[in-house]
Each structure stands twice: as C-alpha cells, then as structure tokens.
Amino acid sequence: MAGLFISFEGPDGAGKTTAIKSLAEKISQADSRHVMITREPGGSRIAEKIRQIILDAENVEMDDWTEALLYAASRRQHLVEVIQPALAANQIVLCDRYVDSSIAYQGGGRQLGPQKVADLNNFAIQGVLPELTLYFDLPVEVGLKRIKKIGAGFDRLEGQALAFHERVRQTYLQQLKNNTTRIKSVDATQAPDVIVDQCFELIQPFLTED
Ligand SMILES: Nc1ncnc2c1ncn2[C@@H]1O[C@H](COP(=O)(O)OP(=O)(O)OP(=O)(O)O)[C@@H](O)[C@H]1O
C-alpha cells in the first residue's frame, strides 16, 4: 500500500497530541505527501456512534469483552473509512492511538489478556498495522499529575486506579519488547521540543525525498 501509517501510543497525559501537532508541521516540510492527523473515531459517523455506546455513563452493565469488541468495531470502521483511503491517496497518516491502546488498556488494564485482545483486534484490522509506532513512555504518576487526576496522596480507590495504569504501562512495555521493529519508545518525561526532535529522527527513515 502507498502512503505511510504512523501511530502514537502511551498513557493519558504523555504528550501525544501535543507532539503530533508539531510533528505534522515538521513532516510536511520534509515530505511532499499530505499529512493527515486522525484519532479514533476520526469523524466516521458509524465509528462515533459505536464509541458513544462505550462511553455512555448509563451503560454500567457493559461487559468488559463487549467493550473490547466495540472498540475493535469502531477501530475497523475508522480504518476502512478514514485511514485506508488516506493511505491509498499516498498520504502520511498520524494516528493518535490505535490497536496497541486496546492491548494495553483492555488486555492489561482490564486484565482480559493482551494476546486475546490482540487476536480480537487482528480480526478487526486484518493485519493493517502502522509501519511505525511511537510509544511515549512515562511513569504512571507523572502522566496522572499532568492531567491533574491525582493530588498530593493516594487513597485506596486512587491506589486501584494507579494499579490499573501500572498494568497498562507494563503491557505497553511488553508490546515494545515483542515488536522491536515496529514500536520505538520515546522518554515522555523530556521537554516537548526534545520529544518532537526524537520522534522526527525515528520518522525520517520513512520519509521520501521530493
Ligand atoms: N513533554 C511534556 N512535558 C510536560 N508537559 C507536557 C508535555 N507534553 C505535554 N504536556 C502537557 O501535558 C498535558 C497532556 O498532554 P497531551 O494532551 O498532549 O497528552 P496525550 O498523550 O495526548 O493525552 P491523552 O491520551 O489523554 O489524549 C497537557 O496539559 C500538555 O500541555
């Protein structure tokens, strides 16, 4: 397939969205292909409707596997409707979260099992993986502080949230170990401009000279 597919992964508050904006500009200056920024559901009407079901606070009885299946369904619709047409048009697609998020959050965080969630998603995406995935690694506490979800101390409930996020991070790190060619790690505790420079260096080999 033509085009270039890059995904960005890591916890809430890692700085993915911040970095992607600057990266899009840098990439545009270096490569004549159109750069598209997207994130699920990516403006797909159907994918959006599926996510509304997942995020609806009234759906308290939702089973964890139902949640994982709905995420996979929404992802597939976004892939088919948004990502693949852009790649077919030889565009560079910067996708804010993709399949590794489900593996980390549903597989690790919710403890459904990373491999089972990967298998489920493989069915949904039919092997369409990014050429490059940039994983923004960050200690859990730092990420939560950035998005102001924690204050000075942790009570029992916050401690549980912390354990959830720690499982997410460990699952990401295992994914990184299992996919050393596709996934590259970036230290997300660094300053934004340093992160952007490191990301760009990792992206550069995939860019084409005009
Ligand atoms: N390198 C950085 N150092 C310190 N703060 C940062 C850095 N990058 C981003 N921030 C700040 O951290 C917060 C979260 O950043 P951002 O929204 O880019 O994270 P994210 O990875 O996209 O999170 P989410 O997954 O929740 O969308 C923002 O307030 C942003 O200004």
Ligand SMILES: [Mg+2]
């Ligand atoms: Mg973001």
